[in-house]
Amino acid sequence: MEVWKDYQEKNKDRFLNEMLELLRIPSVSAKSEHKNDMLKCAEAVKNSLLSSGAQKAAIMATDGFPVVYGEYFLDKNKPTVLVYGHYDVQPAEPLDLWHSGPFEPVIKDGKVYARGSADDKGQFYMHVKALEMMVKTNTIETNIKFLIEGEEEVGSPNLAKFVHENKELLKADVILISDSSMLSMENPSLDVGLRGLSYIEIEVTGADHDLHSGTYGGAVANPITVLSKMIASCHDENNHITIPGFYDDVLESSPEERALMAKAPYDEEAYKKEVGVKNLMGEKGYTTNERTGIRPTLEINGIWGGYTGEGAKTVLPSKATAKISSRLVPNQSSQKITKLLLDYFKSIAPSSVTVKAFEHHGGEPYLTPIHSKGYEAASKAVQKTFGKIPVPVRGGGSIPICSILEKELGVKIIFMGFGLDSDNLHSPNEKYGIENFNKGIQTIPWFHKFFAEG
C-alpha cells in the first residue's frame, strides 16, 4: 500500500510532534494534585480524534476520571474494531533519577524520553494516526471505535461500570490494544497472555506515637521489624510464595508449552546487563521467561517507616507501611488472592501491633487464543511490516480491565504492542523508540485490512 507509505512519510514529523504534545500533560491518575491535568489530557485526546478523522468523539463521565470515546463508522456490514488505550500515566517519582523532566519530552538516540511515551500515550496515539492515514487515503475497511480511559494505572476502578452501561455503544467484533511490548525489533512478538494483579497496602502500628529508641527500645514492638518479618515470611528459600492457598488455582503449563516457551530468544547475559544486576533471583525450577510469564509473583512495591532523612535519629517508630502486589496467572482470581493476602497479613500480626490492610486495585489474568481471526490478522500485519512471523509470548504485565472487557462485550482481545521491555515502563527515564512509533502506525492499517478480509 504505497499510499500509506507516502502519507506517513509526508506527515511523520507532525505525527511525532502531536504525540510529544500529549506527553507534556502530566496526567498522573494516582495523584489528586493532577486532577486538572487529567481533564486537560482527556480534552486533548478527544480533539486529536476529531482532527484525525473520527466522525464523533466525546468525553464521557465516570465516577472517576472520564473516558474518551471516539468512532469512525464506515458500513454496518463491515466488522468493528474497538481500540482500547489509556491517557493516564504512572507517577514519575523518584524524580531525581530522571535525566530530563518526565513531562518535558526529549529525543535522544532515536527515542522519546518522557513518562507515558510507551505506556500508553505513545502507543494508543499510533491508532489515532493510523485512523487519520486510512481516512485521508480513503482506505479504511472497518468500523473503528476508541475507548481511551484515564484510570488504567490505578486499576480502572470505574471502567467496568462504564462498559456495562455502554455495551451497545462499545459493541465490536474484536478489541485491539497496544499497551505492551515485543521481544525486539528483530524478533517481533505478540502477547497472548497478560498476568492479573492484586494490589494491597499494609500498615503496622506499634506505639501510638514515635518513641525514644533508648527509653523504650527492647520493650515495645518495632513496627518496621514486625513488618519486615511479615514480608520475609512470604517467600521460602526457593523464592516460592508460602502464603497458604496462593498457588491453589494456578493453571500449570504443560511440558509442551514450556518447551515451546523455551524456544523464544533469550540472552541471560544481555538481560542481566539491561537491568544492571550480577545475578538473577527467582522461583526455583523455572526459567526467567517462565518466572515473568506463567508464574505468579508477590512483590513489595514500596515501604516506609520511621526516620528517613539525613543523618541519624534514634527513634522507635509508631508506624511502618508497605505497598504489596501480586501478579496473577490463569486461573487465579484477583478477588480471591486479594482476600488471601489481606487475611494473611492480618493473621500473622503479633498482638503487640495493630495491622490495617486494604486493597488498592486488581485485575484478572488474561489469555488470547492463537487460532482466531483477530490473532491471525495481527500476526499477518506484523509479518507484513517486520518481515517475520511474530512469536506468541506471555507478557508479565497486567491490564486489569481485559477480562471485564471480554465478559461485557463478548469478544476477544488482541495485544499488538510495539514497545520494548527496556523502555523503562513505570520507571525513571521511560522511553519509546521513534522507529517503534512509526512501525506501529505502519502496521495498524494492515491489521484492519486483514481483519476486514478475514
Add this chain to the structure above:
Amino acid sequence: MEVWKDYQEKNKDRFLNEMLELLRIPSVSAKSEHKNDMLKCAEAVKNSLLSSGAQKAAIMATDGFPVVYGEYFLDKNKPTVLVYGHYDVQPAEPLDLWHSGPFEPVIKDGKVYARGSADDKGQFYMHVKALEMMVKTNTIETNIKFLIEGEEEVGSPNLAKFVHENKELLKADVILISDSSMLSMENPSLDVGLRGLSYIEIEVTGADHDLHSGTYGGAVANPITVLSKMIASCHDENNHITIPGFYDDVLESSPEERALMAKAPYDEEAYKKEVGVKNLMGEKGYTTNERTGIRPTLEINGIWGGYTGEGAKTVLPSKATAKISSRLVPNQSSQKITKLLLDYFKSIAPSSVTVKAFEHHGGEPYLTPIHSKGYEAASKAVQKTFGKIPVPVRGGGSIPICSILEKELGVKIIFMGFGLDSDNLHSPNEKYGIENFNKGIQTIPWFHKFFAEG
C-alpha cells in the same frame, strides 16, 4: 536556703521565657539546612552564660558544630564541677504529628511543648539559671565549668578530639549532666548507667534502575524483600538477637541486682497506656525495666524504598535502605558491635543484590558508682527538694560521649536528669514540665553545696 527560694520566685517567669527563646531556634544538627540556626543557637547559649554570671564564655570551633564553653571561677581550693549539655536537638519529623510547631513552644497543662524542651535545652538551661541564682545571691561554693556541645544528637563525632585538646581547660572533679529522666515526680531517681549505641545504615540495591513489576517481577531481586529478610533474621522467636557474637561481651547482671531492679515502681497497665499498645513485646526472660536497662537491643529506626506516595505504583524498586541501631550494655564495645553489624548485613546478602553498609555513630555504655562523693551529693540534693531518697536506676538511652569524658578527664559522671520518660523525647510533641524545670533549678545549687562540703 531561703535566698534561693526568694530569688527563684522573683525570677521564675523570666527563667522560663529565656528557655522558650532558646527553643525557638531550630538547632537540628543532623540536617545541613539548619547550619545557620546551629551557629545562632551557640551564640545565644554563650550570651546566656555571660548574662547569668559566668566570668568567661566562648564559642570554640571543632571540625563540626562549635562547643560553647563557659566558666565561673571561685577559688582554686574549691572543687570544680563540669556541667555537660547539648544545644542541638533531634530532627522534628514527622511534622504532621505535632500539635503545634516544634520550634514554636506552647505551654499546655503546665508543660512546655517544643523540640529540645527536655532534650536537652530545657535541662542544661537549668544549670545556667542555677549559676545565676548562686552568683547573684553570693552563695556559690564551687568552681563551675560549662561544656555545651552541638553534636550530641549525631553522636558527638568531634567532641573526643576537642576534649583531648582542651584537657586543662576542662579539668574538673566531677562531671554533672542533666540529659535524662527520673521515674516520676513522686518517685525521684538517679541514672547510674546509660546504654551505649551503635548506629548503622544499610542500602540494598537490586537492578540499577526501577523496573516494571509486571515485566521483571519474579525474575529480578526485590531489594525491599531482601532487606526485610535481612532485618527479620536479626531476632529469633523469643526476640533474642541472633547475630553471632552479639552478646559475647554482655556483663550479665547478678540475681541480686535483678532483684533490686524489680523493686523499682512499675505499673505495666500504665506503661502500656502511656505508649498506646495493647501488649508489650521484648526479649523473653526479662522484665520491661531489664529490657530497657540491662539488655542490649537492635532497633530499626527507619526504612524506605520504592513508591511511597499516594495510590498504587507497580514498580520493582532498585533500592531499599534502613537505619539500624543497637543500644549496648556494659561491657559491649560500640566499635566492635558496629563492625559486627556491618559485617553481618554484608555477609547475609544474596548475590542478586549489592549491599552498602556504613556507620553513623556510636558510643560506649556507661556506669556510675553509687558510692562516690558525686553520687552522694546528687542523692542528698534530690532528697532536699523532692523529700525522698532517689532510686538508682539504669537508663535505656545513651550519651555517647560519657566514656570519653571519663577517660580524658579522669573523673566520674553524675546523671541528674529531671525529665520524664513520657516527655516524648525524639518524638513529635516533645515536652518538659515547668515544675520539672523549676525543681531542677532548685536542686542544682544543693548539689554544688553538698559536693563542696563532701
